[in-house]
Amino acid sequence: MSERSRPSARADYRMFRTIQTRWMDNDVYGHMNNVVHYSLFDTAVNGWLVENRLIDFHGGETVFFVVETGCRYFSELAFPDVVAAGIRVTKLGTSSVRYEIGLFRNDEDVVAAEGFFVHVFVDRATRKATVITPELRSALEAISA
Template sequence: MSERPAPSIRDAYRVFRAIPTRWLDNDIYGHMNNAVHYTLFDTSVNCWLIENGLLDIHGGDRIGLVVETGCRYFAEMGYPDMITSGLKVAKLGTSSVRYEIGLFRNDETVAAAEGFFVHVYVDKKTRKPAPLETPFRRALEGISA
């Protein structure tokens, strides 16, 4: 069995977003349900893409489909915590991107959870992989680790 990686610190990420937790994020055990972590990952990635003019969810020709995802949990989070998500690009392919996201509880500097999403960008109509265009690739390179 391999050794469990240690959680990252905030400096490992390139861009950040504050996301408040909600009452409904807690589960019966009194902490944030594991499925909420994936919602926060999705929010972090897609908000960054939209804010940077890289994703038009209504009129764009290209969309990113999640083909792989994962999460490591290091510490509990829950309502009423303020979560800061850190985002970076770990790998760029021809039509794919591996985004890595750290979730930080309140003002803590060590990640409470870390995860990743691999998006394959496809033509919205055909669902066939579409190469990353130069401006899109350059923007992603700007937040690469």
């Protein structure tokens, strides 16, 4: 069995989005259910893409598909915590990008959970991978670790 990874700090992330937890995020154990962490990862990254007008989910010719995900849990999150979701790009390929997302509880400096997912940029009609546009690449490079 390998050693457990050490959690990251806020300073390790390039940008942040704030997300309020909801009562329904808690499970019977009184903390945030593990599937909610993945929803927060998705909300943080896709919110950033939309806010920066880097993707149009409804009318754009290209979209992102998630092809791989993972998460490590270090401490509990629960309603009514406010989550600061740190986002960084750790790998940028021709048609794919790997994001790492750290979920910070309230004002804490160490992540409660840290995950990743890989997006592949695809043509909406053909569903085939396509080259990341220069504008999108530039924005992704700006938050690269």
